[in-house]
Amino acid sequence: MIVVIDYDIGNVKSVCNAFRHIGCQVKLSNSIKDIERASGLVLPGVAAYGYAVNALGDTAKVVKENAENGKPLLGICVGFQLLFEESCEHGRHKGLALIAGSVISLPKKKIVPHMGWNLVQFPENMQLFNNFENGRYFYFAHSYYADITDKEAEIAYTDYGFNLAAAVQKKNIFGTQFHPEKSGKQGLKVLGNFARIAERGF
């Protein structure tokens, strides 16, 4: 069973709906027992970074431990940004530090937020994109982005005047800056790939 971490932020339901739609068993919960038992964890996020960190509270430690012990974890949008060490959105905030890197504001040369459907290019071995043709559109909505410094991380990019990290994988830890639950059929396919990774174990 996939557990979507329930913390006091917006739009956690959409992720659950999307998993259900593709026939996956999913539970919205923040109980330690459920997190321990889960085959995979999803950290969603429609919130400002600082708010999300506070709302996640002690659950952060449990999620981090489980991920460090090999449980597949998927962070989405702000949940993806939480995988890194810190963010400077409205002040400085510490993240889960599962992947080396920091979250910084998008350059104002282009329109901010980066909002809408953008083309994503990924390296071949990224498991979230199993059975994908390269260069697909996904839905983005964010004003900050991850500057990833981790040598072990595989990174998918989109072009927003520079190479912007669209998705990441470091062993069993996955993240998408875009919203797979809002990216139509392609997005559902990404969630399906994560569900399969969770099912068979990493």
Added chain:
Amino acid sequence: MLAKRIIPCLDVKDNRVVKGINFLNLRDAGDPVELGAGYSDQGADELVFLDITATIRSRKTIVELVQRVAENVFIPFTVGGGVQTIEHFDQLLRSGAEKISVNTAAVKNPQLLSEAAKRFGNQCVVLAIDARRSIKINNKWNVCIKAGSEPTDIDVVEWAKKAEQLGAGEILLTSMDADGTKEGYDNELNRAVTDAVNIPVIASGGAGTLEHLYDAIVKGNADAVLMASITHFQNYTIKQMKKYLKERGVPVNL
């Protein structure tokens, strides 16, 4: 490259989608969930649901509607109409909306924009502006509130700039003069606002032909085009719109 977005708008009254001309003479256009799911399947980039009654009673109905839409629609959708507080934002986002649009409440209490941005992130704060062309001064527009029924002295361009500073992440810009006429968007209005702000602007009001969409993007510099009449009554499919734009060199997710 970021694709230009095609966004059908569903004005909701008593659980039905309706569409009027210049905000009046409403016609029934169908079931919101069915229409929404249909547009999602056809390749719409986003949806906007506006509760045009926006009463206390309709607030409950719209939350239920958002939940049903979210179970069936896997593209982003914005919900607006009668949103007044952070609690309303929270309730609608939790029900599955991606973004929330505010108009009247933001005019009366601009801090709502910054409070919402701080809590939910500015990407989900949409400022809806209903703009009416000034009769006295050329190329000047005033903000109207309360579903277009109450004109104000506020200048649209100034208000857009202020809203961006406060934390709005997007502007849904409706020309009340063009709305429902199918005679084209007000691209002078679109250009005036897109030149003034650095957040995405959705052009709304007046779409009647495929060329109108192209003009809003190229002449109006809009990041997205919103339409209702021409899709609800099956004049054009989403695919036709995207194909037309693509053939003319506009990046779209097709």
